Amino acid sequence: MKKISKGYYIAAALLTIWAIVDFYHYLVIGQDIVDYYDGANIIRKLVGNSLVQALVKILLADIILIIGRWRSKEKTSIQSTTVISLLLIVSIMGTWLVSMFTLTVVTAQEIYDQLYSASYRFPENVDLSSGLKDYYNKSSVRYGKQHERQDWFEYSMLTAISRNNEASIHSSGNYDNYYSDRSKLIRDVRYPMETAVLFYDANGNLLHSSEDDIMYFHYYTQEEWDAGMDSTAGLHYGWIDISEGKNADNWEDDPYLRFRTMYSGTHSLYDIKAMRVTGYFEGTKLVPVVMHYITETLIWPIVENDDQFSTGPNSYSYIVSDVDRTGKLEWQLQFDRSAEYKDRDLVTVYLDCPEMWDYKSSSLVYNGVEYESLAALTEKLDFPSWSDVFLYSNEFRSMGRFKLNDLLVFGGWEYADYEGFDYATGGEPETEYILVTAVRSNPLACAISALRNIYIVTGILALALFLVVYSNIKKRLVQPVADVVAAMEDGWRNIYHPENTLAMWYEAEKLHTNFAAEQDRRRMKDNEITRLNTALEYSKVAEENRRRMTSNIAHELKTPLAVIHSYAEGLKEHIAEDKRDKYIDVILSETERTDSMVLEMLDLSRLEAGKVKLSRDDFSLVSLTQAIFEKLEMAAQAKELQIEFSFPDDFTMIADESRITQVIENFATNAVKYTPAGGHILVKIQTGHSGTTFSIENDSEPLSDEALSKVWDTFYRTDEARSGGGTGLGLAIAKNIVELHGGKCSVRNTKTGVEFSFTI
Numbered sequence: 001m002k003k004i005s006k007g008y009y010i011a012a013a014l015l016t017i018w019a020i021v022d023f024y025h026y027l028v029i030g031q032d033i034v035d036y037y038d039g040a041n042i043i044r045k046l047v048g049n050s051l052v053q054a055l056v057k058i059l060l061a062d063i064i065l066i067i068g069r070w071r072s073k074e075k076t077s078i079q080s081t082t083v084i085s086l087l088l089i090v091s092i093m094g095t096w097l098v099s100m101f102t103l104t105v106v107t108a109q110e111i112y113d114q115l116y117s118a119s120y121r122f123p124e125n126v127d128l129s130s131g132l133k134d135y136y137n138k139s140s141v142r143y144g145k146q147h148e149r150q151d152w153f154e155y156s157m158l159t160a161i162s163r164n165n166e167a168s169i170h171s172s173g174n175y176d177n178y179y180s181d182r183s184k185l186i187r188d189v190r191y192p193m194e195t196a197v198l199f200y201d202a203n204g205n206l207l208h209s210s211e212d213d214i215m216y217f218h219y220y221t222q223e224e225w226d227a228g229m230d231s232t233a234g235l236h237y238g239w240i241d242i243s244e245g246k247n248a249d250n251w252e253d254d255p256y257l258r259f260r261t262m263y264s265g266t267h268s269l270y271d272i273k274a275m276r277v278t279g280y281f282e283g284t285k286l287v288p289v290v291m292h293y294i295t296e297t298l299i300w301p302i303v304e305n306d307d308q309f310s311t312g313p314n315s316y317s318y319i320v321s322d323v324d325r326t327g328k329l330e331w332q333l334q335f336d337r338s339a340e341y342k343d344r345d346l347v348t349v350y351l352d353c354p355e356m357w358d359y360k361s362s363s364l365v366y367n368g369v370e371y372e373s374l375a376a377l378t379e380k381l382d383f384p385s386w387s388d389v390f391l392y393s394n395e396f397r398s399m400g401r402f403k404l405n406d407l408l409v410f411g412g413w414e415y416a417d418y419e420g421f422d423y424a425t426g427g428e429p430e431t432e433y434i435l436v437t438a439v440r441s442n443p444l445a446c447a448i449s450a451l452r453n454i455y456i457v458t459g460i461l462a463l464a465l466f467l468v469v470y471s472n473i474k475k476r477l478v479q480p481v482a483d484v485v486a487a488m489e490d491g492w493r494n495i496y497h498p499e500n501t502l503a504m505w506y507e508a509e510k511l512h513t514n515f516a517a518e519q520d521r522r523r524m525k526d527n528e529i530t531r532l533n534t535a536l537e538y539s540k541v542a543e544e545n546r547r548r549m550t551s552n553i554a555h556e557l558k559t560p561l562a563v564i565h566s567y568a569e570g571l572k573e574h575i576a577e578d579k580r581d582k583y584i585d586v587i588l589s590e591t592e593r594t595d596s597m598v599l600e601m602l603d604l605s606r607l608e609a610g611k612v613k614l615s616r617d618d619f620s621l622v623s624l625t626q627a628i629f630e631k632l633e634m635a636a637q638a639k640e641l642q643i644e645f646s647f648p649d650d651f652t653m654i655a656d657e658s659r660i661t662q663v664i665e666n667f668a669t670n671a672v673k674y675t676p677a678g679g680h681i682l683v684k685i686q687t688g689h690s691g692t693t694f695s696i697e698n699d700s701e702p703l704s705d706e707a708l709s710k711v712w713d714t715f716y717r718t719d720e721a722r723s724g725g726g727t728g729l730g731l732a733i734a735k736n737i738v739e740l741h742g743g744k745c746s747v748r749n750t751k752t753g754v755e756f757s758f759t760i
Helices: 006-029 042-047 050-072 080-120 122-130 143-147 150-163 222-226 257-266 296-304 320-325 374-380 443-450 452-489 506-572 577-609 621-631 633-638 657-674 705-710 730-740
Strands: 166-169 191-201 206-209 214-221 236-241 272-282 285-295 310-312 332-336 347-356 364-366 369-371 407-416 431-441 617-620 642-646 652-655 680-688 691-699 744-749 753-759
Touching: 006 050, 080 122, 080 191, 080 407, 080 431, 080 443, 080 452, 122 191, 122 407, 122 431, 150 191, 150 206, 150 214, 150 236, 150 347, 150 431, 191 374, 191 443, 206 374, 214 222, 222 320, 222 347, 257 347, 285 296, 296 320, 364 374, 369 374, 374 431, 443 452, 452 506, 506 577, 617 621, 617 657, 621 633, 621 642, 621 657, 621 680, 621 691, 652 657, 657 680, 657 691, 657 730, 657 753, 705 744, 730 744, 730 753
Parallel strands: 236 285, 642 680
Antiparallel strands: 166 191, 191 206, 191 431, 214 236, 214 347, 272 285, 272 347, 285 332, 364 369, 407 431, 617 652, 680 691, 691 753, 744 753
């Protein structure tokens, strides 16, 4: 079979490692699928997200392995656990994905309605936040004081732009520029909206736009400053174009970089307590030539060390112009261009509470044309008629783009002197100023952000459901079947016993029951075959032993019978009458030998058949051993043997004394018989936890391995030169007697000879 190429494994492994890196970046950098809305298309945002990229790479790695497996043409069956895992992933995780997609779309539609409504009301919010209506409200308390001046109206325009440069609403639909996140399943988050605010005059000329880079302020003239009038609100309003060098990164090229840096950090210039500017005005626009500023940090040391500003312990009150008149205040120079404007008439003013904004907008494509910002798009649009721009005009309503991932709504407001208009003359009051707004938002991104907790919780639940279902199917169905298959492949030798058969499902339980029944049947069959084979082997061994015994008996009886036969014939033929008594003695001796052999054979037969009854005698094993060797004293002296005894104190044991005597006589006779002349015999009796051990060690040639293994067999004798005759039944009888007592016989070669022993 053609195996899957290693290249597929390598490619899949590299993609997997790459995916792990993306997962790590996702966990470390941020866990939101869509970050704070920056105006980019949601698809582009998702494609750039590390989590989505990691999932795609994992999917590609799986596809590569599938292609490699398909091209390998391996006809191997797929495991059940793999198929079940894939089916569960497709069913459970697929259902989860479809459900989350549906929920996201439904939630995005609901958020869309809220965002559209808020976007549609946005011009009204701009108007209310600026107080521009007071300009036309003749009944206003402030009208007669300061609000009839044109510079105040323009200042209100700039304030309106600044305050509505960014907007957002909560899920409740209320405007709120602050983030709120309560701990609940569906997060109560703000829905960010990208805005653009523009003001036009009645002729359609752009006055101010969100995209302008402006600093606006109250100001005091030099005379008002010297008079200490900075204790009240400023009586004059103006603005400075600070777009010069906006994209520069050093102080020389961007004279307003300090203020941009400060504003980007705090979104305010409140630390700038006042500014002293020498320049000239172009309407309400101030063109600065020399600029100084003073901060709160520079003022406080002077105030704290001067008693005229003290109102009590650790309590101070001051007016900046008063502090300036002390002569201790050091104004910080921002820039000085006086050399460039020697011929201009310059005035010096003092700016109070300067403010600015930082307009942020991403590029966008509208009707196939790309614009660098939302404000730029709004400025370029050709509306039907500026005089027809109202908050609820159908022209702006028709310009709303109804997309879940990109909502763009335009709106407007008209300013005219309705209170001063005489309706009796007919017609409408003449429009003086026009407000145009554009609001862009992404309901789908907001829905994804709001549903983040639901994604996490339901994803964990779906994964838990997958693991539970998979575990149950594997434990209750697949694993029992796999165990049965493994046992069958092992030739039914494995005994399959599940921990809990009640945990199995019906089919697996029936399979287990039938398998156990078949296993029992096979076990009984194997046991019967084993029993028959054992019986056959036993019969073969018994038959072999019978033949060998018959041969040995015939061989052992042949010699004495031949002697008896020959001497009997000699007596019958009256041969050597003078040796008659000798012949008779020989015949009697051979007869006794034959009779002894027959008795030994009968005794062995009874011992092997277990028909011998043992008596329980209490006797001294030491005295018994000494008595037996006294009978062999003559034979030992004839061979000049040295016999050594190693006995404990007089030791008694309970056994059949006559049978134990028979065993010891056999051991002792063999020792005397087979020990060479002048040899040594050691007789020992030892007691321990295992019982009483009797051993006889004599000098002789060591026995071969074959002799050591067969020395206890019936009729077994070593070579005739070593054996010196004998029936070969003595040791076999001794072994049966000891085993009948529950003991054990043993033989081993020693350094000088052979040791026979038994333990009871």
